Amino acid sequence: MxxxxxxxxxxxxxxxxxxxxxxxxxxxxxxxxxxxxxxxxxxxxxxxxxxxxxxxxxxxxxxxxxxxxxxxxxxxxxxxxxxxxxxxxxxxxxxxxxxxxxxxxxxxxxxxxxxxxxxxxxxxxxxxxxxxxxxxxxxxxxxxxxxxxxxxxxxxxxxxxxxxxxxxxxxxxxxxxxxxxxxxxxVGQAAAYPDMADVRGQAVARRAMEIAAAGGHSVLLIGPPGTGKSMLAKRFAGLMPSLTEEEALESAAVLSLVGRFDPHAWRQRPFRAPHHTASAVALVGGGSSPRPGEISLAHHGVLFLDELTEWDRRVLEVLREPLESGRIHISRAARQAEFPARFQLVAAMNPCPCGYLGHRVKACRCTPDQISRYQGKLSGPLLDRIDLQVEVPALSESELLSAAPSEPSSAIAERVNAARERMLARQGRLNALLDEGDVRTHCTLRPQADEMLRRAMSRMAWSARTVHRVLKLARTTADLAGSTDIDAPHLAECVQYRGVLNAA
Incomplete structure (x- = not known):
């Protein structure tokens, strides 16, 4: 034949x-x-x-x-x-x-x-x-x-x-x-993530990272150079549970498309940290034969964008839709492709061009106009989609040299796992993925918390998206505390994570 x-x-x-x-x-x-x-x-x-x-x-x-x-x-x-x-x-x-x-x-x-x-x-x-x-x-x-x-x-x-x-x-x-x-x-290997115990001080930032890991929220770290922003970001994946088999297959399949899959990293969270000179195509994917970009390679893992204000603003704007939908659809004249992009965004930036705004010792040399233009490189719609904005201040000599070792990642991960189990048992998904109907059903406020939310909405002129994100964030804080409803302390903690930047 x-x-x-x-x-x-x-x-x-x-x-x-x-x-x-x-x-x-x-x-x-x-x-x-x-x-x-x-x-x-x-x-x-x-x-x-x-x-x-x-x-x-x-x-x-x-x-x-x-x-x-x-x-x-x-x-x-x-x-x-x-x-x-x-x-x-x-x-x-x-x-x-x-x-x-x-x-x-x-x-x-x-x-x-x-x-x-x-x-x-x-x-x-x-x-x-x-x-x-x-x-x-x-x-x-x-x-x-x-x-x-x-x-x-x-x-x-x-x-x-x-x-x-x-x-x-x-x-x-x-x-x-x-x-x-x-x-x-x-079988894989034990994940060799850096330990949070290496980070001295920064209790507020460490707590914010715990909340972000528990609920699947995005986070922006703001502080002078050398305060530990990158250290916190590199240890973030160690707070999250290992991938389920289904999640591991999805993540590995995307990495396999570009020849980046390592069998020894099976069921480990991917950590992607592209340079700030990366193009929009490198970030979201594309090409004449569409291939996944960094946001898809970070699927079910962490996407770390350091020096956020040094990125081209047009490049950062392409993150807006994937942060909401968890998918990226690439269309070309002859090709169309869709890739998953359910990543957790961790970003870091300096507060001003010289980097020392609010530093405890060094004086900032920037004018208010320079600071405004610098922070204005991040658009309001993008900041609106970042759940936590956290200040990472410079440490004093005693905090840096004499402080006792911080809590290890394993202890934080236990609380994160317990909170995630509560979320999955209640609604079948992480709090960051709740839609509008789920927010009304599962984010129940007690009277004091409801009054506090109304005052914050009026004072800060929050958008509807911001309100929903604050409620989901407060739901995560309540889950970490083992609370059925959202109480005033849970909401108060989350309000402080909004509006750190003037552009927010």
Whole structure:
């Protein structure tokens, strides 16, 4: 038979749609035609496959070869189609049995010697397959060895790894079967987060980080240089519980799309800290073939933006929608892709251009107009979406040198976990994710707290969004205290975290 069909996967955002690699041999002058919207790296597969087959001792058919990647309207990229194309050529020419290709999907890049090289997106492919309701049997993948270890993390997908094209062919002919890769990475390693015990003093900032970690809130740290803003941010992930299996798969699938997934970091919260010169595309994702940006790579983790006022204002504005929706939709003329972006934003900035506004010793040299313009680099709508604005003051000599060790991250994490359990038992989600109806249902104020909220709304001219965010923040504070309703002390603590900046 001169026609063979091999199943594979493309990468289109998180979808990883199915692709059929159809190989047909016909009479005529020897040629290889590749159709089906292949990108340049896919077109180059013709030469890699030819050299790999010859160097592995197979015969490359001297016939007219047509390779179709269906569906034809789906753009194809990456070298992952090398292996299915090579197997299609071998099956169409009768060198391996066609029936052995049934019910198995293949992906892998070939070297000229026939070795299989890892591909990006293997876990994303397996994750997409596991969620296809139409699958009637357990999906099977044959991938390069390293890529198969990634795919094996997805339960319900049988992942088999191979080192060379010869190994795959020996498996398909029944000569030397390949072993199924076990998901050894699911054990993972203990997260090596820095400990909060390293931070001296800063009780208010530490408390704010605890509230943010418990409820999933965003936080902005404001203070002079060297007061511990970056230290607090780098220790924030250590206050959060380990990822659930579903969250870990979602996070790992996004990282796999750009080749950044590390099996040793399985179920650990990602921490992303892009430089302030990053572009909007680097932050939210994009490109002619849309790929995830930093906000998606921080999915279910922490996005730390240091020197926030040094960022281009237009770049920061693109954060507004993802902070609300938890997703980013990228549209290009020929491509559309949607990526998850449920991250916790931790940002840090100086209070003024010289950095010493409010410093206990050093005098600020900035004029009021300079301070206003500096803080005005952050728009009101963006600040409105940041739940906590926290001052991180400079420490005195005694606080810095003689203070006792602070509370460790493990003790804070216990309180955070307990508060999260209360939230999930009550409403099934974190407080930061409550919608307007949930706020009315679950954020019940006692009389004194209700009166305090009304006075704060009148004095500070809060928007409706700000009021809802303060209520959700107060609900988290009450959960940390084990309280059913929101009392005046819970609300008072949250009011102090609003309006630290003039722009707020």
């Amino acid at each position: 001169s026609l063979a069909v091999v199943r594979s996967r493309a990468l289109a955002g998180m979808a990883a749609p199915a692709v059929q690699v159809e190989v047909h041999l016909a009479n005529g002058l020897p040629s290889v035609t590749l159709v089906g919207l292949p990108e340049a790296e896919v077109k180059e597969a013709r030469e890699r496959v030819r050299a790999a087959l010859i160097n592995c001792g197979f015969e490359f058919p001297q016939r007219r070869i047509t390779i179709n990647l269906a569906p034809a309207d789906l753009p194809k990229e990456s070298g992952a189609f090398d292996l299915p194309i090579a197997l299609g050529v071998l099956a169409a020419s009768g060198q391996i049995p066609i029936e052995a290709l049934a019910d198995t999907e293949f992906a892998g890049e070939l070297s000229l010697s026939g070795e299989l090289r890892p591909i990006r997106g293997a876990l994303a492919m397996a994750y997409a397959v596991s969620r296809e309701s139409a699958a009637e049997r357990e999906p099977r993948f044959i991938l390069p060895q390293a890529s198969a270890a990634e795919a094996a993390l997805v339960s319900g997908v049988k992942s088999t790894g191979a080192r060379t094209l010869l190994d795959v062919c020996a498996h398909l002919t029944g000569t030397v079967p390949l072993d199924t890769v076990l998901a050894a990475g699911t």
